[in-house]
Amino acid sequence: MSPRPLDLDGPDRLYTVTGGRSRADDAALDLVTLVVAENDPAPGMQSEHVAILRLCRDEPVAVVELSSHLRLPVSVVKILLLDLRDTGHITVRHPTSAAATTRLTDLETLKQVLVGLEAL
């Protein structure tokens, strides 16, 4: 598979998508934070917000998968997601590793991963 070029229709598209904003709190979302839509898109909502809500309407979708499906850089998707979280349109499931106090994953989790891998 060759990397697909991002969908940059003209230099202004990403600027338009985020309104030129950046957010200091985007570290709150990991690449693998799972996103779940809590309600349907509202009328007049920005098309990228609508697309996100449709993608994670029935099951959780990781931030990085949303980025790939929307063909937008991860950091741009994070900004869009924080908008949706702030307005109650989505909830997020943070990876437990984000709250971990040690570098090394706990043994119980490692055992479960091993069971899952061996069953493949």
Added chain:
Amino acid sequence: MDSKPSDPGVPLRPSVRDALKIVIVGGFGVGKTTMVGSISEIRPLSTEEVMTKAGVGIDDPSRVADKRTTTVAFDFGRITLDAHRVLYLFGAPGQQRFWFIWDQLFSGSLGAVVLVDTRRLEDSFYPLDRLEHHRMPFVVAVNRFDAPGPQPSLARVRDALSLADGVPLVECDARVRDSCKSVLITLVRHLATLHDPAALQEAAQ
């Protein structure tokens, strides 16, 4: 190119609540995407991250067309482990100019697989150095590429890469699912031994 979202593919189970990560690093053409594709339950997907060259963070990701920004593409796949857990596999480019993606990929990762092509061992030096710097546990897998002629032994590869005795070094064929599965299992077993220094000592004897 139109801007419709691509086909989302096989969805995650609604009950999944924790996502784990393993990063596969190595030089260009070493077989990272092949490995992700061999074991992933979805066709490997790719995406990009952007960063301004000046900053440590992403000041303004909308300025991707700006000359001061740089982008890095990476690919990924996933394996559903059980009703609640999914494991994401990331293929990360090893070249130095992509360092800025590493923090994001490594953050919260279980560990890493360093994929090595013995014809280009020097491509592994930078990734190995960064992993040690990040104190990220890893295993090294030699992708043999059924190259013609004699192949360096694992002992010689260990020597050439200055790998510590405790670091597992295995062979693999990135095109073969069982081979990739066994590399991941080697990594997770290695991570478990790191919890128990006594087990590590025994393994070293």
